[in-house]
Amino acid sequence: MTRFFHSRPGRWPALAVLGLLLGTAACTSDEELNNRAAGKTEATTAPAAPATADASKPAPLRVNVFLELSGGMKGFMPVNTAATQPTEFQDYVSQLASRTHSSPAVADAQFLLALQDTPTVTSYKHFRDVVQGDTHEAAKGTELPDMLENMLALPGAADKVNVVVSDFIYGPQDKSAIALMKVRMTDALATVSKKQLAVAMLASTSRFHGTFHPAVKTPQKQLAVAGQPLPYYVWVIGPPALVGRYLNEVTPGGGAQQAFFGLALPKVDYAAVLTQVKAGSPLAPGGEGSVSFATGEPSTQLDVSDVKAGVEFTVALNLAQLPAAWRESAFLNKNLRARLNGGTVGIVPNSVQPVKDEAALSAYTHTLRLRLTALPREAATLQLALPAPETPAWVAAWSTQNDNQLSDPPHTYRLSDIVAGVRGAFPTPLPPVFTADFTLTQD
Amino acid sequence: MQSFFNWLYPLIVSWFYQKKSVSFGLYKAEVFNSVGFYTLLLALALVIVFYFIFNNARISLNRLGWSRPTHWLLVWLAAAGLGALVAYQVSTQQGVAPDAYLRYFIVANTLVAALWFLLFSLLLKRLPFGSQARAVPFL
Numbered sequence: 001m002t003r004f005f006h007s008r009p010g011r012w013p014a015l016a017v018l019g020l021l022l023g024t025a026a027c028t029s030d031e032e033l034n035n036r037a038a039g040k041t042e043a044t045t046a047p048a049a050p051a052t053a054d055a056s057k058p059a060p061l062r063v064n065v066f067l068e069l070s071g072g073m074k075g076f077m078p079v080n081t082a083a084t085q086p087t088e089f090q091d092y093v094s095q096l097a098s099r100t101h102s103s104p105a106v107a108d109a110q111f112l113l114a115l116q117d118t119p120t121v122t123s124y125k126h127f128r129d130v131v132q133g134d135t136h137e138a139a140k141g142t143e144l145p146d147m148l149e150n151m152l153a154l155p156g157a158a159d160k161v162n163v164v165v166s167d168f169i170y171g172p173q174d175k176s177a178i179a180l181m182k183v184r185m186t187d188a189l190a191t192v193s194k195k196q197l198a199v200a201m202l203a204s205t206s207r208f209h210g211t212f213h214p215a216v217k218t219p220q221k222q223l224a225v226a227g228q229p230l231p232y233y234v235w236v237i238g239p240p241a242l243v244g245r246y247l248n249e250v251t252p253g254g255g256a257q258q259a260f261f262g263l264a265l266p267k268v269d270y271a272a273v274l275t276q277v278k279a280g281s282p283l284a285p286g287g288e289g290s291v292s293f294a295t296g297e298p299s300t301q302l303d304v305s306d307v308k309a310g311v312e313f314t315v316a317l318n319l320a321q322l323p324a325a326w327r328e329s330a331f332l333n334k335n336l337r338a339r340l341n342g343g344t345v346g347i348v349p350n351s352v353q354p355v356k357d358e359a360a361l362s363a364y365t366h367t368l369r370l371r372l373t374a375l376p377r378e379a380a381t382l383q384l385a386l387p388a389p390e391t392p393a394w395v396a397a398w399s400t401q402n403d404n405q406l407s408d409p410p411h412t413y414r415l416s417d418i419v420a421g422v423r424g425a426f427p428t429p430l431p432p433v434f435t436a437d438f439t440l441t442q443d
Numbered sequence: 444m445q446s447f448f449n450w451l452y453p454l455i456v457s458w459f460y461q462k463k464s465v466s467f468g469l470y471k472a473e474v475f476n477s478v479g480f481y482t483l484l485l486a487l488a489l490v491i492v493f494y495f496i497f498n499n500a501r502i503s504l505n506r507l508g509w510s511r512p513t514h515w516l517l518v519w520l521a522a523a524g525l526g527a528l529v530a531y532q533v534s535t536q537q538g539v540a541p542d543a544y545l546r547y548f549i550v551a552n553t554l555v556a557a558l559w560f561l562l563f564s565l566l567l568k569r570l571p572f573g574s575q576a577r578a579v580p581f582l
Contacts, residue, residue, distance in 0.1 A: 274468030274469070274472075275468045275469045275472040275473070278538035279465070279466050279469070279538050279539050279540040279541075280538070280540075284465070284466070284540075285465050285466070285468060286465060287465065288462075289462075289463070289465075290462075290463035290464055290465055290466075290467035290468075291467070291468060292463075292467040292468035292470070292471045292472075293468055293471065293472065296445060296449060296471040296472045296476075297472070305462075305463045305467070306462055306463060309462075443463070
């Protein structure tokens with residue numbers, strides 16, 4: 001052995017070099033393996049992340065369910081015999097109450113009857129009986145803004161989900177207040193504006209058996225209705241995330257129309273789909289240029305090259321928190337916007353679609369395709385946003401100036417003004433429902 | 444090391460081909476790194492085989508007399524060829540698009556494999572493990 005070490009001094013540096021090489025190779029390969037392992041676990045746990053987020057979601061919902069119990073509502077809740085069918089109202093509200101009562105998402109449900117000025121707390125059982133026709137307590141209705149104000153004035157109401165079931169007929173006693181309907185509504189929702197709550201309106205019609213009290217009192221003070229449909233509404237008021245969750249997890253499906261205000265999500269999960277799918281997949285990047293994660297690891301920092309030739313890539317979004325109507329591909333295709341300051345980006349028409357069986361994207365609900373054709377020289381932010389839709393068109397269609405005669409389809413007195421008042425409680429323009437940002441760098 | 448490979452390969456490919464692949468993200472995430480490592484180990488292995496197994500004074504294989512520059516050149520070409528093969532295999536296995544970039548990446552890795560083999564040869568041949576081929580490829 002010693003022969004080798006003493007024969008030529010020139011060997012020592014060589015030996016050192018070998019040691020160094022093997023050492024660095026060993027270190028880096030270790031590090032590499034760790035990196036890989038980390039990358040692998042990240043990749044495998046990524047789909048699970050939203051699940052754990054679900055599990056650790058902030059405290060379950062606390063819900064107040066209000067039912068307006070006025071003379072005008074009695075017709076929705078007739079006493080049924082073995083021979084009569086319950087009204088749609090009875091079906092829906094019973095189911096709503098039942099689900100609110102028993103849903104695992106709801107920790108604490110309180111049922112209240114809006115009788116006079118202050119809502120009266122009642123038991124679930126009694127609430128159920130009232131809906132099935134036990135309406136003898138019915139009082140003279142409170143004016144709509146007062147009713148809402150009183151509900152939102154209850155202790156802790158602003159942190160809860162408030163569900164209001166009513167016909168939302170607002171006929172001001174003081175006729176001069178008619179001009180002020182909008183403002184009165186906005187004022188009643190001052191808590192909503194201040195605490196940045198969301199309002200969701202679900203509108204349906206139901207057969208009505210009894211006396212209908214129109215807001216316009218001439219020529220008739222009341223109309224006898226025998227089974228014709230009339231509109232009723234379920235409003236859900238509360239912190240946006242909770243309202244979204246209540247709508248998705250608790251309310252039964254099947255409301256005819258919906259409108260949402262202030263339903264903004266602080267955060268949705270999103271990702272560029274670059275390395276998650278194979279090259280042949282329709283979700284893989286396309287076009288003539290290229291796009292890649294700046295660091296090689298999935299992130300929102302993207303390197304882009306040959307933009308002029310056109311770069312296409314897929315973005316995956318988790319929109320599970322949105323109400324069902326907003327998760328429709330058609331709605332998203334119409335409303336989603338992409339913006340890139342100093343560059344050109346567009347959403348490929350009709351590219352928003354639900355995630356089908358793509359294991360790598362199981363954490364997401366939708367994918368869409370972006371097409372970049374110009375990029376500023378310096379780093380730029382690509383923003384994907386869902387602008388909050390303004391008042392939907394059905395509101396005007398369901399609204400009438402005179403509800404003193406029954407109409408088909410049924411209408412609600414000045415619904416447009418009521419909804420405009422609700423809209424007034426929110427800033428203009430409405431904040432986007434969600435945004436998703438990427439940083440793009442010219443590579 | 445990944446960032447080194449992610450720097451090295453695009454640089455070499457850009458000598459031949461200016462565009463980037465549609466699958467460039469995949470190259471950066473996996474391909475450059477895997478191919479880089481395999482090629483490095485391949486070159487090291489071939490150097491060890493040539494100098495310390497084929498040409499080891501204490502192993503009878505050296506009677507084959509494979510210690511000429513021509514033999515070294517053959518192994519060098521083998522290293523380059525295997526480099527191309529590794530690049531192709533790993534890339535297609537990772538599922539990159541079969542485009543022009545892939546071809547130039549294979550060319551790039553051929554060069555890189557040859558480069559590693561040359562560097563390892565020069566660095567390692569004088570190690571005291573009884574190599575009979577210290578004069579190869581040159582002094």
